[in-house]
Amino acid sequence: MGRLNWQLGEVIETQMETARSKSLSLAVPDWIGHQPGQHVDIRLTAEDGYQAQRSYSIASPPEDAERIVLTVERLEDGEVSPYLVDELHVGDKLELRGPIGGYFVWKVQIGGPLLLVAGGSGIVPLMAMIRHRQSVGSNVATRLIYSSRFYEDIIYRDELDHIASDDTMLELVYTLTRAQPPGWTGYHRRIDFGLLGEVAWPHEQRPLAFICGPTQFVETAASGLISLGYEPTRIKTERFGPTGGA
Amino acid sequence: MSQGFISRGFHRRSQLSDVSGRIPPGQYLERGFPVLTAGPTQHTPLEKWDFSIVGEVDQPKRWTWDEFRALPHETVTVDIHCVTKWSKLDTQWEGVSIDTLLDQVVFDANYIIAISDGGYTTNLPLDEIIGGKAWIVYAYQGEPIAPEHGGPARLLVPHLYFWKSAKWVRSLKLSDHDEPGFWESLGYNNHGDPWKEERYWGD
């Protein structure tokens, strides 16, 4: 495998996903490939030598060989995310290293049933898993429970609805925690033990769970699944914190 | 560790400044109060809390929370400097001077090690904490110190980098030899004077 080195990627495309989040497509020469769920570290250097570094999950599946896509949410107080979302444009170079994190990885060979639990921008690594599953035409039974504040904040909403509309083995459960559009019949509260009890796979099926989002969200979801009888070794978590998306 | 590719249009969020002469070299003015922790936030209930002076003392001394709060205390306004380059000016703390505490023990020592709940430690030469240079504080800006900032009580040694101001402090061990603490044993400068930029070993 070898030690990680910093590489230079070039921004070849950008696309706003929601008002605050943007996908950046990067061409990385000599990219060795990645697995769904892995991330890269991004490093920014100012002219005076000041550096800031953050980790971002790769949103694209490994089957998309020409580029890697990162989806970044701009945080109010952020140091790096405002630069990536507001300033960076096509043609700019971005220093990155990776892929990192063999632990938080799912590929179709691992099987299911698969439970994906996303809070806000925690959807990103899970989307790589969903896109990978879609790319290889897998029918591993998969449920995504995705918590967002508002309907407009749901990242990849159209794509998720489109994939699910054609795939009886992929189920989506959205919950909107702050406000709901008129006619909304879905969940409208934070993910909790009760909600998980209603929509998660029964533990008897020995599901594999991946939970990603802010720390508190992850801890609530993980303990909820454990209370539902999920095996702790079959729950993998990725907490976003100050180093993830700020 | 390479130099790094210069990212077009990227600059540090807060500008370095030495406007008032109160900001040490390499630091920037921070208006917030960042929380850096090496482990889980400690939550020691006051009825379980005590503070001790141990080690090279004739008799170890211990105070319960109520006894500690009954000690002579003072309010100080100081500037604090974190080795991660932020400085915060005019922070107000209330607590007991280390001089007041050491007056209550008979000891013979040149060094202290501060020991905190959760296992954090930091070391100081005795002459860096006596003579009005250090306190055990329990209030910040007039309110009890929040757990994430080190409450119920923390060490305050503002003239050195802030990692020396150990959060969740529970005892001072007086010693005749120096014992590098948590960060001092992992590359951080044993002394830590921000005005001399003593950040790491060899500085």
Added chain:
Amino acid sequence: MMDKLDGNAAGGILQEIFPFEMTLVQTTCTGCGVTNAIGELAVYMHGMGTIMRCPTCDNVLIRVVQAKDQYWLDMRGVRVLQINSEM
């Protein structure tokens, strides 16, 4: 407020030092004897360094500081590392 992260977050710095995918490496804690993948450890990471703790007993397993073209690495909390060299 600083939150703890999962071991994956430390994958980058560890793979600067070790030529392996480190998050799958197994570590045995000297405090409680439990073995976990590095990906399962509790990571406290900020400008001063990276601290990795046992998810069972909070014992510090691995500490890393990177500054001035050096790394300081303390692994006293790890009884043994199990590295699959194919990673």
